[in-house]
Amino acid sequence: xSWSRRYLLGAxxxxxxxxxxxxxxxxxxxxxxxxxLQAAFDRFSASLNTGDVAGFLALFRDxxxxxxxxxxxxxxxxxxxxxxxxxxxxxxxxxxWVPRGQRIAVRGATGLVAGSATFRGKPRDAGFRLRHxxxxxxxxxDADAWRIVLFxxxxxxxxxxxxxxx
Amino acid sequence: xxxxxxxxxxxxxxxVFWGQGKLEAFLAFLEPDGAFIDxxxxxxxxxxxxxxxxxxxxxxxxSLEWIARxxxxxxxxxxxxxxxxxxLRGKPKDAGFRLRHxxxxxxCHWDAGTRSWRALSIHLDPLLGHIxxxxxx
Numbered sequence: 001x002s003w004s005r006r007y008l009l010g011a012x013x014x015x016x017x018x019x020x021x022x023x024x025x026x027x028x029x030x031x032x033x034x035x036x037l038q039a040a041f042d043r044f045s046a047s048l049n050t051g052d053v054a055g056f057l058a059l060f061r062d063x064x065x066x067x068x069x070x071x072x073x074x075x076x077x078x079x080x081x082x083x084x085x086x087x088x089x090x091x092x093x094x095x096x097w098v099p100r101g102q103r104i105a106v107r108g109a110t111g112l113v114a115g116s117a118t119f120r121g122k123p124r125d126a127g128f129r130l131r132h133x134x135x136x137x138x139x140x141x142d143a144d145a146w147r148i149v150l151f152x153x154x155x156x157x158x159x160x161x162x163x164x165x166x
Numbered sequence: 167x168x169x170x171x172x173x174x175x176x177x178x179x180x181x182v183f184w185g186q187g188k189l190e191a192f193l194a195f196l197e198p199d200g201a202f203i204d205x206x207x208x209x210x211x212x213x214x215x216x217x218x219x220x221x222x223x224x225x226x227x228x229s230l231e232w233i234a235r236x237x238x239x240x241x242x243x244x245x246x247x248x249x250x251x252x253x254l255r256g257k258p259k260d261a262g263f264r265l266r267h268x269x270x271x272x273x274c275h276w277d278a279g280t281r282s283w284r285a286l287s288i289h290l291d292p293l294l295g296h297i298x299x300x301x302x303x
Contacts, residue, residue: 063240065249067269072296074238074249074269103210105199105286110245110275112286114201114210126302134203134210136289138273140245149240150247152271158295159208165261 034106037139040146041113048097060148069133069153095121111139111146132156167276169239172246175283183232193217197286205268205290230256246274246283268292
């Protein structure tokens, strides 16, 4: 399914009949930092934006911990797949994940990618949707492949509203 | 490099927030080039900025606790991942009290030189943002 014009969420749902649509493929990360980890992150971003479901999920270890922006609890990979499947049930006409300002750090077999991101798209029967977030991703290199062991996204709204008592 | 050693490192570092440690131990836990996102800052901070932010809060509170709830400790080789829910609660000076519930993740690596876990990221975020405006209708 590589580089199809279907977006991920539509593709996750079996039998999704959404029109092919993707607003924006993620920008490649800037030069610098650990190139293999950058390449892995770029695969993550590209697969999320182009509907490469198998490629996207293959980047997650089975024991990965996920905290998604629209769920107030930690999820396992299996729960995350189920959550993505909910979104894929013909709920979106278009969708993109746009990362911004990546920061990369590597210590041996441990990699960090952190930055901000915007979810944007068009839900069916709603005008459009913009959701700005902060994210951190933990990666572990095993057998020369980087895979995700932690994915944490938090909406900016929570970091701003009621940030102080007075 | 076991979940138990990761838990021990977490409790030693974060103990300052429940009255069982020192701020210096917490700061020593943080890697200099890591990324640190606090529940009340809408951007990732580097270590000096995060320390500056933590020190801003010092002196503004009559009491403060940070309570980890249902923490999990995952070790994959030399990589450690801590995830937990949390409650920050206390009494700011000149305000009644404050309760803030959230989610936290910590990405660690095993530093073979010092034989200790070090944090490459700490991500604290309020539950509020995961609930409000989570759906368009």
